[in-house]
Amino acid sequence: MTTPLQVTARLRTPVSGADHVRGATDAPVTVVEYGDFQCQYCGAAYPNLTELLRQREGTVRLVYRYFPIANVHPYAESAAEAAEAAGVRGRFWEMHDWLYEHQDQLDPVHLSLGVEQLGMPPDDIGAEVERHAHADRVRRDFVGGIRSGVNGTPTLFVNDVRHDGGYALPDLLAAVDAAADT
Amino acid sequence: MTDPNGLIGPGRPAPDFTLPATPDGRRTGLREYRGRPVVLAFYPADWSPVCGDQMALYQSAMPEFESYRAAVLGISVDSFWSHRAFAENQGIEFPLLADFEPKGAVARSYGAYTRGGEAARALVVIDPDGVVAWRQLYPQEVNPGADGILDALERMRVSGEVRVG
Structure with missing residues (x-):
């Protein structure tokens, strides 16, 4: 049988000013996450990524891109569009954190309460989500991910190389430390 | 290429087939898609235990495949009953074909x-004339994603084999 290909996928859409970035801008290691707010594995990775940023402050920054798998997760697309609505108001990461901390409350009613809790206008954001004002941005992230070899969520790229290891904190620390050393 | 057990190589005519696509016995096959690129996604089994299963991912990426007018067909040895439940669970709307009897004949x-x-x-991309344009075998446990397929379709578009609608 033909030898199977072990693919090393690489990030094809470079990090730009349009991205949502957390951590030092001059950090030597960049982790790009393609995530789905309704995906339980992304939810499990979320506290580990937060802790990674804390333990390796100055060394690593995190970029978040939308990758909603809407046919499996009915609220993933609206959650992503709500996060982008918060993003245009300079509040992306607050919304991002709220979504991952309330993955069982992504329906429109609870989402609206969450937006209000964060001190943003729920009616305006609800209307933007309703008319898909931010759908193009979400789709652009998704398509860039598909082209880069994102094969599920979460998919992480560490300095542009797809991370095929685990998402537990020790795995993430090891991947970042290895990238920082090269 | 010369290995009789290897995955079919580029430049070879894609073997024609028809397989059951729905529980009511409706069958579909390559011939129906002549004039369009066809993506055959062979996969081990329905119900893989990950978020963003390969077939679910392809459903999400369908607008990209459709921009090349490509048809996507998933093929495994599961029965069409399993396929139907799996497709409903994962929101999959493209055909999942049952290579069930005789088992694995198309594979x-x-x-x-x-x-x-x-x-x-394994992924096989077939051009609008029914010739294998690209193919790749992957480890059983690795979801290959869609980038290889889209690259193959893009090469077809650039060479003028596919007009983008």
Whole structure:
């Protein structure tokens, strides 16, 4: 049988000013996450990524891109569009954190309460989500991910190389430390 | 290429087939898609235990495939009853074909059948004339994503074989 290909996928859409970035801008290691707010594995990775940023402050920054798998997760697309609505108001990461901390409350009613809790206008954001004002941005992230070899969520790229290891904190620390050393 | 057990190579005519696509016995096959690129995604089994299963991912990426007018067909040795439940659960709308009886016959004709009795994880992109344009075999446990497929379709578009609608 033909030898199977072990693919090393690489990030094809470079990090730009349009991205949502957390951590030092001059950090030597960049982790790009393609995530789905309704995906339980992304939810499990979320506290580990937060802790990674804390333990390796100055060394690593995190970029978040939308990758909603809407046919499996009915609220993933609206959650992503709500996060982008918060993003245009300079509040992306607050919304991002709220979504991952309330993955069982992504329906429109609870989402609206969450937006209000964060001190943003729920009616305006609800209307933007309703008319898909931010759908193009979400789709652009998704398509860039598909082209880069994102094969599920979460998919992480560490300095542009797809991370095929685990998402537990020790795995993430090891991947970042290895990238920082090269 | 010369290995009789290997995955079918580029430049070879894609073996024609029809397989059951729905529980009511409706069958579909390559001939129906002549004039369009066809993506055959052979995969081991329905119900893989990950978020963003390969077939669910392809459903999400369907607008990208459609921008090349490509048809996507998933093929495994699961029965169409399993396929139907799986498709409903994952929101999959493109055909999942049951290579069930005789078991794995289509997978074998493409060199995409394993000793374990499942389809291999293999992607085959067929051009609008029914010739294999690109193919790749993957480890069973690795979701290959869609980038290889889209690259193959893009090469077809650039060479003028596919007009983007």
